[in-house]
Amino acid sequence: xxxxxxxxxxxxxxxxxxxxxxxxxxxxxxxxxxxxxxxxxxxxxxxxxxxxxxxxxxxxxxxxxxxxxxxxxxxxxxxxxxxxxxxxxxxxxxxxxxxxxxxxxxxxxxxxxxxxxxxxxxxxxxxxxxxxxxxxxxxxxxxxxxxxxxxxxxxxxxxxxxxxxxxxxxxxxxxxxxxxxxxxxxxxxxxxxxxxxxxxxxxxxxxxxxxxxxxxxxxxxxxxxxxxxxxxxxxxxxxxxxxxxxxxxxxxxxxxxxxxxxxxxxxxxxxxxxxxxxxxxxxxxxxxxxxxxxxxxxxxxxxxxxxxxxxxxxxxxxxxxxxxxxxxxxxx
Ligand code: TRP
Numbered sequence: 001x002x003x004x005x006x007x008x009x010x011x012x013x014x015x016x017x018x019x020x021x022x023x024x025x026x027x028x029x030x031x032x033x034x035x036x037x038x039x040x041x042x043x044x045x046x047x048x049x050x051x052x053x054x055x056x057x058x059x060x061x062x063x064x065x066x067x068x069x070x071x072x073x074x075x076x077x078x079x080x081x082x083x084x085x086x087x088x089x090x091x092x093x094x095x096x097x098x099x100x101x102x103x104x105x106x107x108x109x110x111x112x113x114x115x116x117x118x119x120x121x122x123x124x125x126x127x128x129x130x131x132x133x134x135x136x137x138x139x140x141x142x143x144x145x146x147x148x149x150x151x152x153x154x155x156x157x158x159x160x161x162x163x164x165x166x167x168x169x170x171x172x173x174x175x176x177x178x179x180x181x182x183x184x185x186x187x188x189x190x191x192x193x194x195x196x197x198x199x200x201x202x203x204x205x206x207x208x209x210x211x212x213x214x215x216x217x218x219x220x221x222x223x224x225x226x227x228x229x230x231x232x233x234x235x236x237x238x239x240x241x242x243x244x245x246x247x248x249x250x251x252x253x254x255x256x257x258x259x260x261x262x263x264x265x266x267x268x269x270x271x272x273x274x275x276x277x278x279x280x281x282x283x284x285x286x287x288x289x290x291x292x293x294x295x296x297x298x299x300x301x302x303x304x305x306x307x308x309x310x311x312x313x314x315x316x317x318x319x320x321x322x323x324x325x326x327x328x329x330x331x332x
Contacts, residue, residue, distance in 0.1 A: 005036070005037055005038040006036075006037050006038070006144040006145060007037065007038045007039075007040070007141055007142055007143045007144050007145070007175075008033055008037040008038070008039045008040070008143060008144070008145045008146070008147065008180060009039075009040045009042070009137060009138050009141050009143035009145075009146055009177075010030065010039075010040075010041055010042070010146060010147050010148075011041070011042040011043070011044035011047070011084065011134075011137055012041075012042075012043065012044065012065055012069075013043075013044050013045075013047050013048045013065075014043050014044070014045055014048050014058065014061040014062040014064065014065040015048040015051070015053070015061060016061070016200050016201075017200055017210045017211070017212060018068060018200070018210065018211050019188070019198050019199065019200050019208045019209060019210055019211065020188060020198065020208070020209040020210070020211060020248070020280065020284075021187070021188035021189075021197065021198035021199070021208070022200075022211070023072065023211050023284075023287075024186055024188055024248065024251045024252070025149075025186060025187055025188055026147065026149070027068070027069070027072045027074075028072060028073075028251075029147075029182045030072070030074060030147065031072060031073040031074060033147075034074065034075055034078045034079050035078075037145070039074075039078075039079040039080070040079070040080045040082070040141050040143070040312065041069055041074055041079055041080070041081050041082075042081075042082055042083070042084050042137060042312075043062050043065045043066055043069075043082070043083045043084060044084045044134075044137065045058065045062050045083055045084050045085050046084045046085050046090060046091065046133060047084070047130060047133060047134070048061070048062075049126065050124060050126035050127045050130050051124070051127070062083060063295065063298070063301055064291070064295065066081065066083070066294075066301055066304065066305060067290075067291045067294035067295050067301060068211070068291055069081055070290070070294055070304065071287050071290035071291040071294060072287065076304045076307070076308065080308050080311045080312050081304055081305070081308045082305055082308030082309050082311070082312045083305050083308070083309065084137065086305065086308075086309035086312070086313075087140075087309060087312045087313050087316050089136075089140055089313070089316035089317055089319070089320040090133065090136050090137055090140065090316070091133075091136075092320055093136035093139065093140055093316075093319070093320055093323060094129070094132050094133040094135075094136040096323055096324070096327060097132050097135055097136055097139075097162055097166070098129060098132050100162060100165060100166055100169070101132050101158075101162055105158060105161065106128055106129065106131060106132070106158075107128075109131055109154055109155065109158065110154060111130075111151065111154070111155070112127060112128055112130070112131075115127055116128075130155075131155040131158050131159070132162070134152075134155050134159065135155075135158065135159035135162050135163070138156075138159050138177050139159065139162075139163055139174045139175075139177075139319065140315070140316040140319045140320065141312075141315055141316065141319070142174070142175045142315075142319065143175065143177045144175060144177060144178065145177065145178055145179070145180035146159075146177050146178070146179060146180055147179075147180040147182060148179055148180070153179060156177065156179055159177060160176050160177065163175075163176050163177075164176060166323075170326040170327065171326065173322060173323060173326060186247045186248070186250065186251040187247075188244065188247065188248060188251075189240070189244040189247075190202065190207040190208065191206060191207050191208065191209070191221060191222070191224070191225040191226065191241075191244070192204060192206055192207045192224075192225070192226050193207065193226070194226065194240035194241050194243070194244045195240065205221075206221055206224055208221075209221055209222075209280065211284055211287060211288070211291075212288060212291070213284070215281045215285075218277055218280050218281050218284070219274075219277045219281075222245070222273050222276055222277035222280065223270075223273055223274075223277065225241060225244075225245060225273065226241040227239070227241040227242055227245075227269050228241060228242065231268065231269065233246070233260065233261060233264040233265070233267065233269070233272055234261060235257035235258070235260070235261055242269070242272075243257075245272065245273065245276045246260045246261075248276060248279075248280065249275070249276050249279055252279045252280065252282075252283045253279060
């Protein structure tokens with residue numbers, strides 16, 4: 001490990017299928033980070049169980065997520081790829097930080113407020129404490145940077161507050177992480193309502209494309225994507241549906257919106273959509289093949305996550321011991 005490299009930590013929950021938006025907006029860009037940074041990519045299974053999971057499905061999704069990371073091009077040799085529950089320091093630090101976090105702080109988290117409104121009294125306390133576990137994830141590895149979407153920014157802010165408070169109370173211990181805002185990475189919108197982000201939690205599957213969607217499903221979803229009645233391919237906020245499809249095409253092909261507008265100057269929406277669908281299919285086909293191959297090679301995946309856990313445990317336990325000592329727990 002190169003000590004001079006900055007550390008990046010990120011995690012994805014193994015709780016569902018990833019969308020084209022997750023892929024183009026996040027995962028695909030992480031691949032570019034691996035040369036420049038010391039990256040930890042974690043499958044956060046302990047976060048997933050803050051809502052009810054069926055055991056067999058959780059196991060399946062956890063391995064799938066690992067295969068997706070690798071299939072997307074994240075090199076298990078260059079990065080630390082691991083499963084959160086394989087490093088017990090996450091749970092342990094989470095408790096120590098819980099004792100240094102206020103109810104008020106957690107109660108102000110908008111994600112918690114949204115969920116508690118939906119779930120009422122049956123909301124699990126894991127959802128309340130969720131951001132503390134996330135802070136533990138990040139702080140254990142002395143992460144300098146955390147790539148997060150807008151929805152996780154408040155959680156990262158809280159992580160910084162918790163870390164700063166700990167440092168002030170017990171002397172300098174944690175690195176204060178910054179959000180990593182990638183220079184590339186398009187925000188892919190909902191295909192039926194382009195004012196919203198593409199999300200797998202939408203109840204209408206026509207609003208999103210999953211990275212494992214087969215070609216005919218992709219063609220159907222793109223052909224049904226909302227456009228407008230102007231009939232001209234412009235890159236404009238007045239045509240948000242078309243704009244989103246242009247962004248998808250640009251992100252896949254590495255071209256600019258101007259290129260697309262020029263290329264399709266005298267073409268119709270049907271032809272444009274057909275090309276967008278085919279470009280998505282061409283982009284996802286090799287990824288799907290790699291993921292499926294990895295999933296049929298369980299012993300390889302096992303080797304990856306076991307090695308990842310060894311590397312991660314080493315770093316995480318060092319931080320945990322330091323914290324335990326500072327708090328006044330007797331060293332073992
Ligand atoms: N909470 C994040 C999400 O739902 C996932 C996550 C868990 C995470 N731990 C993290 C992201 C640490 C970044 C860093 O998207």
